[in-house]
Amino acid sequence: MDLRFTDDEIAFREEVRTFFRENLPDDIRKKLVDGEHMDKDDLVRWSRILNEKGWAVPHWPVEYGGTGWDPMRQYIYLEESQKFPAPQPLAFGVNMVGPVIYTFGNEEQKKRFLPRIANLDDWWCQGFSEPGAGSDLASLKTRAVRDGDHYIVNGQKTWTTLAQYADWIFCLVRTDPEAKKQEGISFLLIDMKTPGIEVRPIVTIDGGREINEVFLTDVKVPVENLVGQENKGWDYAKFLLGNERTNIARIGVSKQRVARIRELAAKEMSGGRPLIEDERFREKLASIEIDLKALELTQLRVVAADAKRGNTGRPDPASSILKIKGSEIQQATTHLLMEVMGPYALPYRGQSAEGWNEPPDGPDYAAFAAPGYFNNRKVSIYGGSNEIQKNIIAKAVLGL
C-alpha cells in the first residue's frame, strides 16, 4: 500500500495545469468560477482547443482518438480540469453515446460519428426519460415501427438537457411491444433536423433553460442509425449509465467550490468579522471537507481497482457510492456557497435568451449562488436517483 502519487504522475498533473493556464480563454474560466451558465459557443471553442491538443476524449481507445492514459492519469486529468476550473466536455457525446458507438456500433457509424463527437461538430442530447418513465426507465413507450429502410418513431422524451442546441439525439425506443419490458427496446440515433421533431423548453426552478421536452411525431429514421442489434438497446443503456457513474463523484468540482467558499467567506463580514472566522460556519465547511477527502480516497480506490482489473466496460457496483456521496457533497457545497452571500443571495437576476437583463445587485459573485443551490438539487435525481443507487448497492453489493 502506497498512497503517494508517483513522480511521473505529479509531473503529468503539472503538465495538465500548465496547458489549462495557457489555453483556456479567461472569459470562459470566469463564467465557471462565478457559476454562470455557459453558451454553446463557449463549449465548442474549448472542445476544439482540446481536440487540437488530442485531449478531447482522453478515455476513448487510442484508435478512436483517446490518449492511452491509464485510469490514474485520466483521473488526475479530470480532477485538474474540474479544479481549474475548465469546462467539462459535453457528456452526452464524449461520455455517453461515443462509448456506446465504439463498443456496439458498426464501422460505418464509428467513422461517421466519432470524429465529429470529439470535435463537437455534432451536439448530442439524450432521449431516455419519458413522462411516464423516470426511475422505471424500462417502461418507456416511445415506439419505433420498421417500415422498409426506416423506423417510424412516435413518442415523447423529457428532461432532455441542452436539446435546444442539439444536432443529434440518441434515443431508447420500443421496437417490440410484446416482449418483456427490458427486451423490446432499441438504441436509435436520430438527426434533430428530421421533420416531426419538436423541442419545447422546460424552465427549471433556478430560472435556467437547460432542459426540454422533445416530441417525436412520425419521425423517419434510416435503419442504418440503429446501434447494435434491434431489441438489445437496454444492454447498451445499462452500459452507458454505468459509464456515467464513474465520472459522477465530481471531486474536482467540489474542491473548486470549497476553495471558492473559503475565498468568499473571507470577504463577507458577519458580526464585524470575516464570516470564515465564525465557528459554526467553519465547522460546516470543515465537515464537508472531511467527507470530500474520504470520497476522494474512495474514488481513487475505485480508479486503482479499475486499473488493476483492466477495462471491462463494467464499473464496480461500489461506484454507486460515488454517485450518492458525490451528489450529497455537491449539494452541501452549493448550499454553503449560497449561505456565504447572506442577504445578497436574494435578488433575482432575470435571464433572457440573449443573456442577463440587468447588472446584479450586491457583490457580482452573489448572483448565481441561490440558483446554483436550486439547480444542484438535480444531481441526486439524474443518472439514476440516489434511491435507485441504493437499490443497486443493496442488490449487487450487499446481496439483499
Added chain:
Amino acid sequence: MDFDLSEEQSILKDSLDRLLADKYGFEDRNRHARTPEGWSADMWRHFAEMGLMALPFAEEDGGIGGGPVETMIVMESLGKALALEPYFATTVLGGGFLRLGGSPQQKAELVPQVAEGAAKLAFAHQERHARFDLAHVETSASRDGDCYVLNGAKSVVLHGDCADKIFVTARLSGGPTDEAGVGVFLVDAKAEGVTRRGYPTQDGLRAAEITLDSVRVNADAVFGPPGEGMSLVRAVVGQAIAALCAEAVGVMSAMHALTLDYMKVRKQFGLPIGSFQALQHKAVDMYVALEQARSITMFATMMADSPDADARARAMHAAKAEIGRAGRLVGENAIQIHGGVGMTMEYAVGHYFKRMTMIDIAFGNGDHHLRALARAGGLFDEKAA
C-alpha cells in the same frame, strides 16, 4: 498509488485472522472478559509468538520494522474480533513513546521486553478536568537532585491496571493548559507512591485510576526533551488515532456483516427482512459510511508518521471526526435493524456497538476533532493542500 497489501502484509493479515477465527470466537472473548484480568494471557502469548508486539519497532532495536500500514492491518483484525488484550496500550501508545522518544539506551532496555510480550505498557495522561484538551496537565514534576518527583492523579488509563511500565505526563513549568513545560516520564507500575485502581470500561476493556504520590524517577526515565514533551505526546497520539480508526473499521465491518447476515435469515410477514426497502436503504447507508471510514483511515495511516506536524494533526482531526460519525451511524443502525435481539447482552452486535462508542470518545470525540480541524483552517486551505 497502490491500495493493495504487499505479500508480507497479506500473510500477516491472513495469519492473524486465522488465529482469531480459531481461538477468539465471541464466546471465548466473553469468557476472557469475565476473568479478573479481563483478557487472555494465552492470546497475548500467541500474539507475541506471531511477532505482533515486535512488529512496529525498528529491526535494529529488536523489532520487525513494520510501519503504520502494518499497525492498521493488526488493529482492524483485532477490531473485528473485539479483542480485549492490551495491544493498543502496549505497542501503539507505550510503543509510540519508545519509538519516537526513546534514547538508544531506553530502546535497548525495553523494546526486547515488549517484543517478546514480557512487558505491558500504558499511557497515563487523562486528568479530571482536561476533557479532550491534550495539553491540560496538572500532575507535577519537580527536579530533586538526579531525580524527578511526580505528584498528581490520572484517570481512565487504558490497561493501566495490568501495565508493567507506565508513561506519565507531568508538568515541569507553566500553567495547567500551557503547551510548553510538559515532560513524559516512564514510571514502573510497582514504584513507591503509585496507586492503581482497575475497573472494566463499558466495552469490556480495562482501565485504571492512578495516583502518583511523590513518585521518584531517575533522570534517565524522561522521554524526549524535558519540558518539550507535548510535541512527542501529539506525535504518539496522532499514531494512536490512526490505529483506533483502523480498529473502528474492523468493528464497523463486523457490525455490518452481522447485520447483513441477520437481514437474510430473519423473517417477518413471511419474507426475509432484507427484502424490505426501508431496511435495505439503511444497510446501504451503513455500507457507504463504512467505505468512507475505510478511505479516511487509509488517509490517516498514510499521514501517521508524517514529519509535518500540522498536516498530520489535520489529517487525524479529519479521520477521527469521520470515524465518529460513521461509527455512530453504523452502530445505531445495526442495533435498529437487529431489533430486540440487538439489545441483548448475549448477542455480539451490541458489544461491537459499545466498543465503537468508546472509540469515538477516546482521544477526543468527533465534535472535538471537527472543531479542531475548523480552527486549524480545514483540510483544503492553501497551506494544507
